[in-house]
Every structure is written in C-alpha cells, then in structure tokens.
Amino acid sequence: MSDLVLYGYWRSSAAYRVRIALNLKGLKYESRSIHLVKNGGEQHHQHFQELNPNQLVPVLVHGDFTVNQSLVIIDYLDETYPERLLTPSKGAKRFLSRAMAQDIVVDIHPVNNLRVLQYLSDKLAIKDTEKSAWYKHWIEVGFEALEKRLVVSSREFCIGNEVSIADVCLVPQVYNALRFGVDISQFPSIERLYNSLNQLPAFAEAAPELQHDAEL
C-alpha cells in the first residue's frame, strides 16, 4: 500500500489534475473517494472536514502531512519527488506555465464549481437552462483567452515541447467543458492539445471514467 493517499472524486476536475500529476511522476497512490453528491455530499461530512475545512476535494495525505489545493499539492509533489518537475525550476517557462495553470484553476474553474451551481439552483432558483448558459459562458470567456495564448506558446505541449503544469490543468478543464456541451472546435489549439495529451498514458489513465468510483 502506498503512503500517498488522494481523497478525490472521479468527476472532480481538481482531483483529476492531481491524478495526472501523480501518473506523470510515476507515483503510486491510494485513491479514496469522497462522493460530492450522495448523502448530502460527503465533502461536508465531519470526517472530511477534519482533513479540509473548505469541504472541497482534492486532499493529499502523505504520512502525517495533509495538504489541499490541487496546485499546491502538485508543488508539494514536485518538491518531494523532483525527478520529473511539472513546474520548470527556472526561466520564462516556469512563470508562463504557472500563469496558464492559474488562468484555468483560479479564473475559470471556481465560478463553475458544484457549490456555486447548487447555489444558483437552490437559493437563486435559476433554471437549468440558465445554469448551463452560465457554465458555458465562463468557460468560453476563459477559453477564448487561453486559445490566444496557446497559439503563441504551444508546440507539442501548452508551453513548448515539455509537459508542464499547464497541460495538467488543461485536460480536466476541457473534460468539464465537453461534459457541459461546449463546442471546443471553436478553440483549435485547445482541441488539438486535448486530443494529443489524452494519447499519453499518464493522462489517459487519469480519466474520470477509469476511476474506481466512476458511475457510468
């Protein structure tokens, strides 16, 4: 049994990022599922709140160390297992890859998170069609900008020819976009990278549908 434990959920794009990172680094880990919907959402249960009072997955436990926030978890993995760095250690690529990762993680993802969507439906009585419009709108705003950046920065990967934290964040966000019916052919670089990255085993094996808690 590995001493790395990832608390996540098959459809959580933030947990998906960490799964890709762990796979790219060739690290074995134990995956524990926190069902975000069943039983009122297990992220709200006491035992999980003790791991993360924010009530969000993912959480990584490594021995007696517990950390949340997917980008910070990936930083921790880079520092602890530096053999294959996902954030380049120096130079422009270091900063460009982090900025692109944050464009996704900080600016696109949070407004479409489950608890935001639940608030729109449950408290503001927004109709499902309006909720989908909200979801698509914020992804498309983010993807338009991302596409412009990728036209300049991408080659085989988001930033040049080395896989980085930007690729790790891109694939789960595109997965979400497709799930909510966004036409990604509007964004040719994003579409190309999504398809080619998914050919790599580290990305393919992290896919939501292949996780032990997937409900298909």
Ligand SMILES: N[C@@H](CCC(=O)N[C@@H](CS)C(=O)NCC(=O)O)C(=O)O
């Ligand atoms: N910034 C956090 C975001 C974590 C997050 O939003 N996780 C979502 C799943 S992708 C979640 O647990 N949602 C549960 C909820 O909204 O109640 C990270 O990158 O780890």
